[in-house]
Amino acid sequence: MSRISKALLEQLIESQKEIDKLNIMTSNxxxxxxxxxxxxxxxxxxKRNQAIKRLPNFWATSFVNHPIILRFLGEQGLGSIRKLKVENLKKINMGYRIHIYFYENPYFKNKVLTKEIRFGNAKSGDWTTATSTNIKWKKGMSLQRAKQNSLAVYKTLFEWFSDTTYKDFDFIGDYIRDDLWVNPLRFYCKEAAPEDTYKEEFGNEFKMYDEDEGDKEEYEDNSNEEYN
Structure with a gap:
């Protein structure tokens, strides 16, 4: 490398350092x-929750009407949802918790299920992690398959809820937090964005997880403790 090229490269490195520093300041x-x-x-x-309490089956209807949730999780068990609450951890960039409250139902004994997503840090090499309440299934009524594949392809909300093995991100959790929780009214009133909008965002993945007709899965009957 010539002396001139080396000097220019050093200038470029210094300029990039300044840009990176400014980007960090912007993010903060x-x-x-x-x-x-x-x-x-x-x-x-x-205040919104006070109004929601007066609307019949508000959260159950909103879940079922959400195109991503319906497409990827189906609607089995969603009719028992009584209330949704999403809260960020101490800071937004740390992660969030999803609390789903349920009416008495034929499937499990829990009144509320909580899943916590804690974001990783690429610089430190930490992965995104998750913990969730163990679901106390009633005998013979589990909505979880005994074996799930490793591609995060779920059949029910409860399979997603119980999956704490992924290391990158939780797209279902993100849609619940950033879409359903932020503005549930448009789903309750069936005014969700057209399916094509979500197809544009998901691309081929939107088609990838279609269920095959006649696909019969075995469900496990597991009665667990409170937390993983």
Whole structure:
């Protein structure tokens, strides 16, 4: 490498360092603003919940009407959903918890199921992790297959809920947090975005997880403890 090329490369490296530094500052500023406005949303969520209580089967209907949830998880067991609550961890970029409350139902004994998604850190090599409440299935009524494949292809909401093995991201959890929780009214009123909108976002994955006709799965009957 010539002396001139080496000098230019050093200048380029220094310029890139300054850009990277500014990008980090930008990300931190955005997170600070998001945290600020998340605090402002909390009383509005409480106010919204008071109105939701007066609408019959609001959350069950909203879940069933969400095209991604219906497409990837089906609607088995969704009719028992009484309430949804999503909360971020101490900071938005740390992760979030999803609480799903249920009416008395023929499948399991739990009144509420909680799943926590804790984001990883690429720089430190940490993976995204998840923990969830163990579902106490009633005898012979489990909606989980005894064996699930490793591609995060779920048959029910409860298979997604119990899966804590992935290491990158949870697209179902993201849709519940960023789409269904943020504006459930449009799904309750069947005003969700057209299916084509989600197809554009998911591409071939939207078709990849179609269920084959006649596909019969064995479900396990497992009565677990409170937490994984």
């Amino acid at each position: 500023a955005i997170l600070s603003v998001e945290d600020k406005y998340e605090k402002l949303r909390k009383p509005l969520y409480k």
